Amino acid sequence: MSAVLSAKGLVMRFGGIVATNNVSIDLQKGARHALIGPNGAGKTTLVNILTGVLRPSEGNILLDGQDITGLAPHQRVQRGMVRTFQINQLFDSMTPLQTLALVVAQRRGLGGKWWQPVGSDAGVAARAGELLEQFRLAEVATQPTRQLAYGKRRLLEIAIALACEPRVLLLDEPVAGVPAGEREELLQTVAALPADVSVLLIEHDMDLVFSFANRMTVLVNGTLLTEGSPEEIAADPRVKEVYLGHGCGHDTPQGTDIQNG
Amino acid sequence: MDAQRYQAALRAGARPRLWEFVLWALAFAAPLVLPQHALMVNEIAIVALFAVSLDLILGYTGIVSLGHAGFFGFGAYVAALFAKHVMPDPTVGLLVAMAATAVLGAVASLTILRGSDLTRLMVTLGTALLLLELANKLDWLTGGADGLQGVVLGPVLGLFDFDLYGRTAAWYSLSVFLLLFVLMRRIVHSPFGATLMAIRDNRLRASAIGIPVVSRLAVVYTVAAAIAGAAGALLSQTTGFASLDVLAFDRSADVLLMLVIGGIGWLYGGIAGAIVFKVLQDSLSSITPQYWMFWIGLILVLLVLVGRDRLLRPQTWFRREKGAKA
Secondary structure (H helix, E strand, O other): OOEEEEEEEEEEEEOOEEEEEEEEEEEEOOOEEEEEOOOOOOHHHHHHHHHOOOOOOEEEEEEOOEEOOOOOHHHHHHOOEEEOOOOOOOOOOOOHHHHHHHHHHHHOOOOOOOOOOHHHOHHHHHHHHHHHHHOOOHHHOOOOHHHOOHHHHHHHHHHHHHHOOOOEEEEEOOOOOOOHHHHHHHHHHHHOOOOOOEEEEEOOOHHHHHHHOOEEEEEEOOEEEEEEOHHHHHHOHHHHHHHOOOOOOOOOOOOOOOOOO | OOHHHHHHHHHHOOOOOHHHHHHHHHHHHHHHHOHHHHHHHHHHHHHHHHHHHHHHHHOOOOOOOOOOHHHHHHHHHHHHHHHHHOOOOHHHHHHHHHHHHHHHHHHHHOOOOOOOHHHHHHHHHHHHHHHHHHHHHOHHHHOHHHOEOOOOOOOEOOOEOOOOOOHHHHHHHHHHHHHHHHHHHHHHHOHHHHHHHHHHHOHHHHHHOOOOHHHHHHHHHHHHHHHHHHHHHHHHHHHOOEOHHHHOHHHHHHHHHHHHHHOOOOOHHHHHHHHHHHHHHHHHHHHOOOOHHHHHHHHHHHHHHHOHHHHOOHHHOOOOOOOOOO
16 A cells, blocks of 8 residues: 655754654555644644655655655645644635635646736636635635634635645644634534545544544654554553643643644 | 626726726826926826835735835936937837846845845845945946936837926826836736735745745746836936936835835825825925925824824814724
8 A cells, every 4th residue: 555645764853852753654545644642742843844844854755655855835735735734824814715716726827827817717716616615614705814703714724725635634733722612613624524635633632533533643752652543542551641641632722832843 | 605706706806996097097187287297297107106116025925125226226227328328219228127127136036035024124225225335336337426417318119209398208107107007906916916915914824825935026026126127217217317316225215105105005005105205295395495304204103103094084083993992
Protein backbone atom coordinates (compact mmCIF):
# COMPACT_ATOMS: atom_id res chain seq x y z
CA MET A 1 0.00 0.00 0.00
CA SER A 2 1.50 3.30 -1.03
CA ALA A 3 1.17 6.37 1.12
CA VAL A 4 -0.07 9.67 -0.32
CA LEU A 5 1.92 11.60 2.22
CA SER A 6 5.00 10.13 3.77
CA ALA A 7 7.30 11.91 6.21
CA LYS A 8 10.52 10.21 7.23
CA GLY A 9 12.78 10.96 10.17
CA LEU A 10 11.70 14.56 10.69
CA VAL A 11 13.81 16.52 13.15
CA MET A 12 13.20 20.14 14.08
CA ARG A 13 15.60 21.99 16.29
CA PHE A 14 15.05 25.51 17.60
CA GLY A 15 18.47 26.38 18.96
CA GLY A 16 19.13 23.74 21.62
CA ILE A 17 15.51 22.61 21.84
CA VAL A 18 14.43 19.60 19.84
CA ALA A 19 10.75 20.22 19.10
CA THR A 20 10.39 17.28 16.75
CA ASN A 21 12.60 14.27 17.25
CA ASN A 22 12.81 11.72 14.46
CA VAL A 23 9.11 11.56 13.64
CA SER A 24 7.87 9.50 10.70
CA ILE A 25 4.28 9.37 9.60
CA ASP A 26 2.48 7.84 6.63
CA LEU A 27 -0.93 8.87 5.36
CA GLN A 28 -2.77 6.40 3.14
CA LYS A 29 -5.19 7.48 0.44
CA GLY A 30 -8.53 8.35 2.02
CA ALA A 31 -7.07 7.98 5.50
CA ARG A 32 -8.77 9.35 8.57
CA HIS A 33 -5.66 9.71 10.65
CA ALA A 34 -5.60 11.44 14.01
CA LEU A 35 -2.55 12.98 15.60
CA ILE A 36 -2.91 13.28 19.34
CA GLY A 37 -0.71 14.15 22.26
CA PRO A 38 -0.62 16.44 25.25
CA ASN A 39 -0.03 20.17 24.92
CA GLY A 40 3.48 20.94 23.82
CA ALA A 41 3.92 17.54 22.21
CA GLY A 42 4.89 19.16 18.92
CA LYS A 43 1.70 18.56 16.96
CA THR A 44 1.45 22.02 15.45
CA THR A 45 5.19 22.08 14.80
CA LEU A 46 4.76 18.86 12.84
CA VAL A 47 1.94 20.44 10.81
CA ASN A 48 4.09 23.49 10.15
CA ILE A 49 6.89 21.23 8.90
CA LEU A 50 4.56 19.21 6.70
CA THR A 51 3.05 22.34 5.13
CA GLY A 52 6.35 24.10 4.60
CA VAL A 53 6.00 26.93 7.11
CA LEU A 54 9.04 25.46 8.86
CA ARG A 55 11.96 23.80 7.13
CA PRO A 56 12.96 20.63 9.03
CA SER A 57 16.51 20.33 10.31
CA GLU A 58 16.56 16.72 9.12
CA GLY A 59 14.32 14.29 7.32
CA ASN A 60 12.21 14.51 4.23
CA ILE A 61 8.60 14.62 3.11
CA LEU A 62 7.19 12.79 0.11
CA LEU A 63 3.88 13.64 -1.54
CA ASP A 64 2.88 10.95 -4.05
CA GLY A 65 6.45 9.72 -3.92
CA GLN A 66 7.92 13.10 -4.85
CA ASP A 67 10.20 14.89 -2.43
CA ILE A 68 8.56 18.17 -1.44
CA THR A 69 10.84 18.99 1.51
CA GLY A 70 12.31 22.01 -0.25
CA LEU A 71 9.06 23.46 -1.58
CA ALA A 72 7.43 26.66 -0.35
CA PRO A 73 3.99 26.46 1.31
CA HIS A 74 2.12 27.71 -1.77
CA GLN A 75 3.82 25.13 -3.98
CA ARG A 76 2.69 22.35 -1.65
CA VAL A 77 -0.86 23.69 -1.83
CA GLN A 78 -0.68 23.61 -5.61
CA ARG A 79 0.27 19.94 -5.31
CA GLY A 80 -2.78 19.24 -3.19
CA MET A 81 -1.60 19.51 0.42
CA VAL A 82 -3.79 21.94 2.31
CA ARG A 83 -4.22 22.83 5.95
CA THR A 84 -6.54 24.64 8.29
CA PHE A 85 -5.31 26.65 11.22
CA GLN A 86 -5.86 26.23 14.94
CA ILE A 87 -6.43 29.98 15.16
CA ASN A 88 -8.66 31.21 12.30
CA GLN A 89 -6.66 32.76 9.48
CA LEU A 90 -9.23 34.55 7.37
CA PHE A 91 -9.42 37.49 4.99
CA ASP A 92 -11.34 39.83 7.24
CA SER A 93 -12.14 42.60 4.79
CA MET A 94 -13.66 40.21 2.26
CA THR A 95 -17.01 38.46 2.38
CA PRO A 96 -17.20 34.66 2.53
CA LEU A 97 -18.36 34.73 -1.09
CA GLN A 98 -15.39 36.79 -2.21
CA THR A 99 -13.03 34.66 -0.15
CA LEU A 100 -14.21 31.36 -1.59
CA ALA A 101 -14.39 32.73 -5.14
CA LEU A 102 -10.79 33.87 -4.75
CA VAL A 103 -9.65 30.50 -3.45
CA VAL A 104 -11.48 28.60 -6.21
CA ALA A 105 -10.07 30.95 -8.87
CA GLN A 106 -6.58 30.55 -7.47
CA ARG A 107 -6.98 26.77 -7.39
CA ARG A 108 -8.09 26.75 -11.02
CA GLY A 109 -5.04 28.68 -12.06
CA LEU A 110 -6.92 31.94 -12.64
CA GLY A 111 -5.24 33.82 -9.76
CA GLY A 112 -2.94 35.60 -12.19
CA LYS A 113 -5.73 36.91 -14.40
CA TRP A 114 -5.74 40.67 -14.10
CA TRP A 115 -8.14 41.99 -16.72
CA GLN A 116 -11.45 40.18 -16.19
CA PRO A 117 -13.39 40.81 -12.97
CA VAL A 118 -13.55 38.07 -10.33
CA GLY A 119 -17.15 37.17 -11.13
CA SER A 120 -16.59 36.75 -14.86
CA ASP A 121 -16.02 33.00 -14.57
CA ALA A 122 -19.39 31.29 -14.04
CA GLY A 123 -17.72 28.07 -12.93
CA VAL A 124 -15.85 29.84 -10.13
CA ALA A 125 -19.01 31.56 -8.87
CA ALA A 126 -20.95 28.30 -9.02
CA ARG A 127 -18.31 26.38 -7.07
CA ALA A 128 -18.06 29.15 -4.47
CA GLY A 129 -21.86 29.00 -4.13
CA GLU A 130 -21.78 25.22 -3.64
CA LEU A 131 -19.22 25.57 -0.88
CA LEU A 132 -21.26 28.31 0.80
CA GLU A 133 -24.31 26.04 0.85
CA GLN A 134 -22.33 23.01 1.94
CA PHE A 135 -20.80 24.90 4.85
CA ARG A 136 -24.04 26.67 5.75
CA LEU A 137 -22.57 30.06 5.02
CA ALA A 138 -25.11 31.04 2.37
CA GLU A 139 -27.07 33.45 4.55
CA VAL A 140 -23.91 35.34 5.54
CA ALA A 141 -22.31 35.09 2.07
CA THR A 142 -22.14 38.83 1.47
CA GLN A 143 -21.33 40.03 5.00
CA PRO A 144 -17.78 41.08 5.77
CA THR A 145 -15.95 38.15 7.35
CA ARG A 146 -14.90 40.19 10.37
CA GLN A 147 -18.57 40.51 11.41
CA LEU A 148 -19.29 36.77 11.43
CA ALA A 149 -19.98 34.73 14.56
CA TYR A 150 -17.12 32.53 15.71
CA GLY A 151 -18.77 29.29 14.62
CA LYS A 152 -19.33 30.68 11.11
CA ARG A 153 -15.73 31.88 10.95
CA ARG A 154 -14.61 28.40 11.92
CA LEU A 155 -16.74 26.92 9.12
CA LEU A 156 -15.24 29.38 6.66
CA GLU A 157 -11.77 28.40 7.84
CA ILE A 158 -12.47 24.81 6.80
CA ALA A 159 -14.40 25.80 3.66
CA ILE A 160 -11.33 27.71 2.43
CA ALA A 161 -9.21 24.60 2.80
CA LEU A 162 -11.75 22.48 0.95
CA ALA A 163 -12.02 25.08 -1.82
CA CYS A 164 -8.35 24.33 -2.51
CA GLU A 165 -9.46 20.82 -3.56
CA PRO A 166 -6.98 19.05 -1.31
CA ARG A 167 -5.87 15.47 -1.68
CA VAL A 168 -4.23 15.71 1.73
CA LEU A 169 -5.97 17.84 4.33
CA LEU A 170 -4.41 18.74 7.66
CA LEU A 171 -7.04 19.85 10.17
CA ASP A 172 -5.45 21.64 13.12
CA GLU A 173 -7.98 21.44 15.95
CA PRO A 174 -11.06 22.20 13.84
CA VAL A 175 -13.49 22.46 16.77
CA ALA A 176 -11.16 24.42 19.06
CA GLY A 177 -13.08 27.10 20.89
CA VAL A 178 -16.34 26.52 19.05
CA PRO A 179 -19.33 27.06 21.37
CA ALA A 180 -21.48 24.00 22.06
CA GLY A 181 -24.40 25.32 20.01
CA GLU A 182 -22.34 25.63 16.85
CA ARG A 183 -20.30 22.49 17.39
CA GLU A 184 -22.67 19.97 15.85
CA GLU A 185 -22.72 21.87 12.55
CA LEU A 186 -18.94 21.76 12.40
CA LEU A 187 -18.68 18.09 13.35
CA GLN A 188 -21.09 17.19 10.59
CA THR A 189 -19.05 19.01 7.97
CA VAL A 190 -15.87 17.33 9.19
CA ALA A 191 -17.57 13.94 9.02
CA ALA A 192 -18.83 14.71 5.52
CA LEU A 193 -15.40 15.45 4.02
CA PRO A 194 -14.92 13.69 0.67
CA ALA A 195 -13.89 10.05 1.14
CA ASP A 196 -10.92 10.22 -1.25
CA VAL A 197 -9.27 13.04 0.66
CA SER A 198 -6.63 11.87 3.11
CA VAL A 199 -7.16 13.70 6.40
CA LEU A 200 -4.75 14.23 9.24
CA LEU A 201 -6.70 15.48 12.24
CA ILE A 202 -5.05 17.15 15.19
CA GLU A 203 -7.49 17.34 18.03
CA HIS A 204 -7.81 17.36 21.79
CA ASP A 205 -11.45 16.35 21.75
CA MET A 206 -11.28 12.57 22.24
CA ASP A 207 -14.93 12.03 21.30
CA LEU A 208 -14.26 13.54 17.91
CA VAL A 209 -10.96 11.74 17.51
CA PHE A 210 -12.39 8.30 18.26
CA SER A 211 -15.51 8.79 16.17
CA PHE A 212 -13.51 10.12 13.21
CA ALA A 213 -10.17 8.36 12.98
CA ASN A 214 -9.37 4.89 11.73
CA ARG A 215 -5.69 5.31 12.53
CA MET A 216 -3.92 7.25 15.24
CA THR A 217 -0.49 8.56 16.01
CA VAL A 218 0.51 9.63 19.52
CA LEU A 219 3.15 12.30 19.91
CA VAL A 220 4.84 13.06 23.24
CA ASN A 221 7.60 15.60 23.77
CA GLY A 222 8.29 15.77 20.08
CA THR A 223 8.76 12.04 19.82
CA LEU A 224 6.51 9.46 18.24
CA LEU A 225 5.18 7.32 21.10
CA THR A 226 3.07 4.88 19.13
CA GLU A 227 0.84 4.43 16.14
CA GLY A 228 -2.10 2.12 15.59
CA SER A 229 -5.82 1.64 15.25
CA PRO A 230 -8.09 3.50 17.69
CA GLU A 231 -8.65 0.22 19.61
CA GLU A 232 -4.93 -0.36 19.99
CA ILE A 233 -4.36 3.21 21.10
CA ALA A 234 -7.24 3.11 23.60
CA ALA A 235 -5.82 -0.08 25.09
CA ASP A 236 -2.21 1.10 25.19
CA PRO A 237 -1.09 1.59 28.82
CA ARG A 238 1.63 4.09 27.77
CA VAL A 239 -0.95 6.38 26.15
CA LYS A 240 -3.09 6.30 29.30
CA GLU A 241 -0.03 7.11 31.38
CA VAL A 242 0.82 10.12 29.20
CA TYR A 243 -2.67 11.50 29.46
CA LEU A 244 -3.07 10.87 33.20
CA GLY A 245 -2.45 14.06 35.09
CA HIS A 246 -2.71 16.03 31.89
CA GLY A 247 -6.51 15.99 32.07
CA CYS A 248 -7.59 13.81 29.20
CA GLY A 249 -8.98 15.67 26.31
CA HIS A 250 -12.35 17.26 26.67
CA ASP A 251 -11.58 20.69 28.02
CA THR A 252 -7.90 21.08 27.48
CA PRO A 253 -7.06 24.80 27.50
CA GLN A 254 -6.50 26.12 24.01
CA GLY A 255 -3.92 28.35 22.54
CA THR A 256 -0.89 27.16 24.44
CA ASP A 257 0.76 25.51 21.47
CA ILE A 258 -0.14 27.86 18.67
CA GLN A 259 3.05 28.21 16.71
CA ASN A 260 5.68 26.66 18.91
CA GLY A 261 3.70 23.53 19.85
CA MET B 1 -29.26 31.95 -3.79
CA ASP B 2 -28.43 30.24 -7.04
CA ALA B 3 -25.19 30.39 -8.95
CA GLN B 4 -26.19 33.40 -11.04
CA ARG B 5 -27.03 35.46 -7.98
CA TYR B 6 -23.60 34.63 -6.54
CA GLN B 7 -21.99 35.64 -9.80
CA ALA B 8 -23.96 38.89 -9.85
CA ALA B 9 -22.93 39.61 -6.26
CA LEU B 10 -19.30 39.02 -7.18
CA ARG B 11 -19.50 41.30 -10.19
CA ALA B 12 -21.36 44.09 -8.41
CA GLY B 13 -18.21 45.79 -7.14
CA ALA B 14 -16.50 45.81 -10.53
CA ARG B 15 -19.33 47.53 -12.40
CA PRO B 16 -18.59 51.21 -13.16
CA ARG B 17 -21.02 53.60 -11.46
CA LEU B 18 -22.72 56.58 -13.04
CA TRP B 19 -20.90 59.06 -10.81
CA GLU B 20 -17.58 57.79 -12.09
CA PHE B 21 -18.50 58.77 -15.65
CA VAL B 22 -19.74 62.14 -14.39
CA LEU B 23 -16.51 62.73 -12.47
CA TRP B 24 -14.30 62.01 -15.48
CA ALA B 25 -16.50 64.08 -17.78
CA LEU B 26 -16.19 67.00 -15.37
CA ALA B 27 -12.43 66.55 -15.21
CA PHE B 28 -12.11 66.65 -18.99
CA ALA B 29 -14.45 69.64 -19.21
CA ALA B 30 -12.50 71.59 -16.58
CA PRO B 31 -9.71 72.97 -18.84
CA LEU B 32 -12.41 74.24 -21.22
CA VAL B 33 -14.72 75.72 -18.59
CA LEU B 34 -12.00 77.07 -16.33
CA PRO B 35 -9.15 77.87 -18.76
CA GLN B 36 -7.39 79.99 -16.14
CA HIS B 37 -7.07 76.88 -13.94
CA ALA B 38 -5.81 74.51 -16.64
CA LEU B 39 -2.34 74.38 -15.07
CA MET B 40 -3.93 73.48 -11.75
CA VAL B 41 -6.01 70.74 -13.38
CA ASN B 42 -2.84 69.36 -14.95
CA GLU B 43 -1.06 69.37 -11.62
CA ILE B 44 -3.96 67.69 -9.81
CA ALA B 45 -4.25 65.00 -12.50
CA ILE B 46 -0.54 64.24 -12.09
CA VAL B 47 -0.50 64.03 -8.29
CA ALA B 48 -3.79 62.11 -8.31
CA LEU B 49 -2.27 59.52 -10.66
CA PHE B 50 0.74 59.38 -8.34
CA ALA B 51 -1.53 58.93 -5.30
CA VAL B 52 -3.60 56.20 -6.95
CA SER B 53 -0.41 54.31 -7.83
CA LEU B 54 0.51 54.37 -4.14
CA ASP B 55 -2.98 53.14 -3.24
CA LEU B 56 -2.34 50.09 -5.40
CA ILE B 57 0.48 48.97 -3.12
CA LEU B 58 -0.58 50.58 0.17
CA GLY B 59 -4.36 50.26 0.11
CA TYR B 60 -4.72 47.03 -1.81
CA THR B 61 -1.59 45.11 -0.94
CA GLY B 62 -0.62 46.58 2.43
CA ILE B 63 2.90 47.64 1.45
CA VAL B 64 3.72 50.86 3.30
CA SER B 65 6.13 53.19 1.55
CA LEU B 66 7.78 56.46 2.45
CA GLY B 67 9.77 56.53 -0.75
CA HIS B 68 7.23 56.39 -3.55
CA ALA B 69 8.59 59.71 -4.87
CA GLY B 70 11.71 57.79 -5.86
CA PHE B 71 9.77 56.28 -8.76
CA PHE B 72 7.96 59.52 -9.53
CA GLY B 73 11.22 61.44 -9.73
CA PHE B 74 13.01 58.73 -11.67
CA GLY B 75 10.24 58.77 -14.27
CA ALA B 76 10.41 62.57 -14.40
CA TYR B 77 14.16 62.60 -15.05
CA VAL B 78 14.03 59.78 -17.60
CA ALA B 79 11.27 61.55 -19.56
CA ALA B 80 13.09 64.89 -19.42
CA LEU B 81 16.43 63.40 -20.48
CA PHE B 82 14.79 61.40 -23.23
CA ALA B 83 13.08 64.49 -24.61
CA LYS B 84 16.26 66.53 -24.40
CA HIS B 85 18.75 64.05 -25.84
CA VAL B 86 16.85 61.45 -27.83
CA MET B 87 13.44 62.40 -29.10
CA PRO B 88 10.91 65.11 -28.24
CA ASP B 89 7.80 62.99 -28.79
CA PRO B 90 5.87 62.94 -25.49
CA THR B 91 4.11 59.57 -25.96
CA VAL B 92 7.31 57.69 -26.72
CA GLY B 93 9.02 59.51 -23.85
CA LEU B 94 6.22 58.50 -21.52
CA LEU B 95 6.49 54.84 -22.49
CA VAL B 96 10.27 54.89 -22.14
CA ALA B 97 9.99 56.51 -18.70
CA MET B 98 7.43 53.90 -17.62
CA ALA B 99 9.57 51.03 -18.85
CA ALA B 100 12.67 52.39 -17.11
CA THR B 101 10.77 52.96 -13.86
CA ALA B 102 9.30 49.46 -14.09
CA VAL B 103 12.82 48.04 -14.20
CA LEU B 104 13.79 50.17 -11.20
CA GLY B 105 10.61 49.04 -9.42
CA ALA B 106 11.35 45.38 -10.11
CA VAL B 107 14.83 45.76 -8.64
CA ALA B 108 13.57 47.79 -5.68
CA SER B 109 10.84 45.22 -5.02
CA LEU B 110 13.54 42.89 -3.72
CA THR B 111 13.84 45.20 -0.71
CA ILE B 112 10.18 45.09 0.33
CA LEU B 113 9.46 41.36 0.09
CA ARG B 114 10.34 40.57 3.68
CA GLY B 115 10.30 42.28 7.01
CA SER B 116 7.78 44.33 8.92
CA ASP B 117 6.05 47.60 8.06
CA LEU B 118 8.76 49.50 9.90
CA THR B 119 11.48 47.83 7.84
CA ARG B 120 9.60 48.72 4.68
CA LEU B 121 9.20 52.36 5.73
CA MET B 122 12.95 52.61 6.29
CA VAL B 123 13.96 50.70 3.18
CA THR B 124 11.67 52.66 0.86
CA LEU B 125 12.73 55.93 2.43
CA GLY B 126 16.36 54.95 2.00
CA THR B 127 15.90 53.98 -1.63
CA ALA B 128 14.31 57.36 -2.44
CA LEU B 129 17.06 59.22 -0.59
CA LEU B 130 19.70 57.31 -2.55
CA LEU B 131 18.07 58.34 -5.81
CA LEU B 132 17.84 61.94 -4.66
CA GLU B 133 21.53 62.03 -3.79
CA LEU B 134 22.43 60.37 -7.08
CA ALA B 135 20.48 62.99 -9.02
CA ASN B 136 22.22 65.66 -6.98
CA LYS B 137 25.73 64.29 -7.58
CA LEU B 138 25.33 63.42 -11.26
CA ASP B 139 24.99 67.09 -12.15
CA TRP B 140 26.55 66.62 -15.63
CA LEU B 141 23.50 64.55 -16.45
CA THR B 142 20.70 65.90 -14.30
CA GLY B 143 21.78 69.50 -13.81
CA GLY B 144 22.09 68.79 -10.08
CA ALA B 145 20.54 71.39 -7.80
CA ASP B 146 19.86 73.74 -10.71
CA GLY B 147 17.51 71.23 -12.26
CA LEU B 148 17.38 69.90 -15.78
CA GLN B 149 16.56 72.76 -18.10
CA GLY B 150 15.98 73.18 -21.78
CA VAL B 151 13.53 70.34 -22.11
CA VAL B 152 11.37 71.02 -25.16
CA LEU B 153 8.56 68.64 -26.03
CA GLY B 154 7.05 68.04 -29.44
CA PRO B 155 3.30 68.03 -30.02
CA VAL B 156 1.24 65.23 -28.47
CA LEU B 157 0.71 62.49 -31.10
CA GLY B 158 2.26 64.95 -33.54
CA LEU B 159 -0.96 66.99 -33.47
CA PHE B 160 -1.44 69.02 -30.31
CA ASP B 161 1.19 71.55 -29.33
CA PHE B 162 1.68 72.34 -25.66
CA ASP B 163 0.26 75.84 -25.09
CA LEU B 164 1.16 78.45 -22.51
CA TYR B 165 -2.17 78.16 -20.73
CA GLY B 166 -1.65 74.46 -20.08
CA ARG B 167 -4.79 73.21 -21.75
CA THR B 168 -3.06 70.65 -23.96
CA ALA B 169 -1.00 69.69 -20.94
CA ALA B 170 -4.13 69.18 -18.83
CA TRP B 171 -5.86 67.04 -21.45
CA TYR B 172 -2.71 65.06 -22.11
CA SER B 173 -2.25 64.32 -18.41
CA LEU B 174 -5.94 63.56 -17.92
CA SER B 175 -5.95 61.15 -20.87
CA VAL B 176 -2.91 59.27 -19.61
CA PHE B 177 -4.42 59.27 -16.12
CA LEU B 178 -7.71 57.86 -17.40
CA LEU B 179 -6.01 55.08 -19.34
CA LEU B 180 -3.86 54.06 -16.39
CA PHE B 181 -6.79 54.43 -14.00
CA VAL B 182 -8.90 52.03 -16.07
CA LEU B 183 -5.97 49.64 -16.03
CA MET B 184 -5.67 49.83 -12.23
CA ARG B 185 -9.42 49.53 -11.82
CA ARG B 186 -9.42 46.34 -13.85
CA ILE B 187 -6.49 45.02 -11.84
CA VAL B 188 -8.04 45.57 -8.41
CA HIS B 189 -11.31 43.91 -9.38
CA SER B 190 -9.65 40.92 -11.05
CA PRO B 191 -8.68 37.62 -9.43
CA PHE B 192 -5.12 38.99 -9.37
CA GLY B 193 -6.35 41.99 -7.38
CA ALA B 194 -8.22 39.69 -5.01
CA THR B 195 -5.01 37.79 -4.33
CA LEU B 196 -3.35 41.11 -3.46
CA MET B 197 -6.08 41.87 -0.92
CA ALA B 198 -5.73 38.37 0.46
CA ILE B 199 -2.02 39.03 1.01
CA ARG B 200 -2.86 42.34 2.70
CA ASP B 201 -5.45 40.73 4.98
CA ASN B 202 -3.50 37.63 5.91
CA ARG B 203 -0.19 36.76 4.34
CA LEU B 204 0.09 33.42 6.15
CA ARG B 205 -3.25 32.22 4.83
CA ALA B 206 -2.62 33.66 1.39
CA SER B 207 0.33 31.33 0.97
CA ALA B 208 -1.69 28.50 2.54
CA ILE B 209 -4.23 28.71 -0.31
CA GLY B 210 -1.52 28.54 -2.94
CA ILE B 211 -0.90 32.21 -3.70
CA PRO B 212 2.75 32.86 -4.61
CA VAL B 213 3.05 35.79 -2.21
CA VAL B 214 6.56 36.89 -3.09
CA SER B 215 5.97 37.04 -6.83
CA ARG B 216 2.66 38.87 -6.35
CA LEU B 217 4.36 41.51 -4.20
CA ALA B 218 7.13 41.93 -6.75
CA VAL B 219 4.68 42.29 -9.64
CA VAL B 220 2.39 44.81 -7.99
CA TYR B 221 5.32 46.85 -6.73
CA THR B 222 6.71 46.96 -10.25
CA VAL B 223 3.36 48.02 -11.72
CA ALA B 224 2.88 50.73 -9.08
CA ALA B 225 6.42 51.97 -9.71
CA ALA B 226 5.81 52.19 -13.47
CA ILE B 227 2.62 54.18 -12.92
CA ALA B 228 4.31 56.51 -10.45
CA GLY B 229 7.02 56.90 -13.09
CA ALA B 230 4.35 57.84 -15.63
CA ALA B 231 3.06 60.53 -13.25
CA GLY B 232 6.58 61.90 -12.89
CA ALA B 233 7.09 61.82 -16.65
CA LEU B 234 3.86 63.79 -17.13
CA LEU B 235 5.14 66.43 -14.72
CA SER B 236 8.50 66.97 -16.39
CA GLN B 237 6.95 66.79 -19.86
CA THR B 238 4.21 69.32 -19.15
CA THR B 239 6.46 71.72 -17.24
CA GLY B 240 9.50 71.20 -19.47
CA PHE B 241 11.64 70.95 -16.36
CA ALA B 242 12.90 68.40 -13.85
CA SER B 243 14.40 69.40 -10.53
CA LEU B 244 15.49 67.60 -7.41
CA ASP B 245 12.18 68.24 -5.66
CA VAL B 246 10.55 65.53 -7.80
CA LEU B 247 12.57 63.05 -5.74
CA ALA B 248 12.28 64.84 -2.40
CA PHE B 249 10.98 63.26 0.76
CA ASP B 250 8.19 65.88 0.94
CA ARG B 251 6.69 64.43 -2.17
CA SER B 252 6.55 60.92 -0.69
CA ALA B 253 5.00 62.35 2.47
CA ASP B 254 2.51 64.55 0.58
CA VAL B 255 1.22 61.67 -1.47
CA LEU B 256 0.75 59.63 1.69
CA LEU B 257 -1.20 62.54 3.18
CA MET B 258 -3.42 62.66 0.11
CA LEU B 259 -4.27 59.00 0.57
CA VAL B 260 -4.97 59.56 4.25
CA ILE B 261 -7.29 62.44 3.33
CA GLY B 262 -9.10 60.55 0.58
CA GLY B 263 -9.03 57.09 2.14
CA ILE B 264 -7.04 54.05 1.10
CA GLY B 265 -8.18 50.96 -0.77
CA TRP B 266 -10.74 52.38 -3.22
CA LEU B 267 -8.61 54.14 -5.89
CA TYR B 268 -10.83 57.26 -5.86
CA GLY B 269 -9.35 58.07 -2.44
CA GLY B 270 -6.18 59.14 -4.23
CA ILE B 271 -8.15 61.44 -6.52
CA ALA B 272 -10.26 62.95 -3.73
CA GLY B 273 -7.16 63.41 -1.58
CA ALA B 274 -5.20 65.01 -4.41
CA ILE B 275 -7.99 67.49 -5.16
CA VAL B 276 -8.50 68.43 -1.51
CA PHE B 277 -4.77 68.68 -0.85
CA LYS B 278 -3.95 70.76 -3.92
CA VAL B 279 -6.93 73.09 -3.53
CA LEU B 280 -6.13 73.58 0.15
CA GLN B 281 -2.48 74.15 -0.63
CA ASP B 282 -3.38 76.64 -3.34
CA SER B 283 -5.93 78.61 -1.36
CA LEU B 284 -4.05 78.51 1.96
CA SER B 285 -0.76 79.53 0.43
CA SER B 286 -2.40 82.52 -1.23
CA ILE B 287 -3.79 83.60 2.16
CA THR B 288 -0.73 82.83 4.28
CA PRO B 289 2.23 82.06 2.02
CA GLN B 290 4.47 81.21 4.96
CA TYR B 291 2.18 79.28 7.26
CA TRP B 292 0.01 77.18 5.00
CA MET B 293 1.67 74.00 6.23
CA PHE B 294 0.36 74.86 9.69
CA TRP B 295 -3.21 74.80 8.44
CA ILE B 296 -2.68 71.61 6.46
CA GLY B 297 -1.30 70.06 9.63
CA LEU B 298 -4.27 71.23 11.67
CA ILE B 299 -6.70 69.82 9.13
CA LEU B 300 -4.91 66.48 9.16
CA VAL B 301 -5.01 66.26 12.93
CA LEU B 302 -8.75 67.02 12.85
CA LEU B 303 -9.29 64.51 10.10
CA VAL B 304 -7.65 61.73 12.03
CA LEU B 305 -9.16 62.64 15.42
CA VAL B 306 -12.70 63.20 14.21
CA GLY B 307 -12.74 60.70 11.38
CA ARG B 308 -13.38 61.31 7.71
CA ASP B 309 -16.99 60.12 7.75
CA ARG B 310 -18.00 62.45 10.58
CA LEU B 311 -16.09 65.38 9.11
CA LEU B 312 -18.18 65.09 5.96
CA ARG B 313 -21.42 65.06 7.98
CA PRO B 314 -21.54 68.27 10.02
CA GLN B 315 -24.93 67.29 11.48
CA THR B 316 -23.17 64.58 13.52
CA TRP B 317 -20.53 66.84 15.03
CA PHE B 318 -22.31 67.66 18.26
CA ARG B 319 -24.11 64.38 18.66
CA ARG B 320 -22.67 61.49 20.59
CA GLU B 321 -21.42 58.80 18.31
CA LYS B 322 -23.66 55.75 18.31
CA GLY B 323 -22.10 53.09 20.45
CA ALA B 324 -19.23 55.38 21.40
CA LYS B 325 -17.23 54.21 24.33
CA ALA B 326 -17.22 56.47 27.38
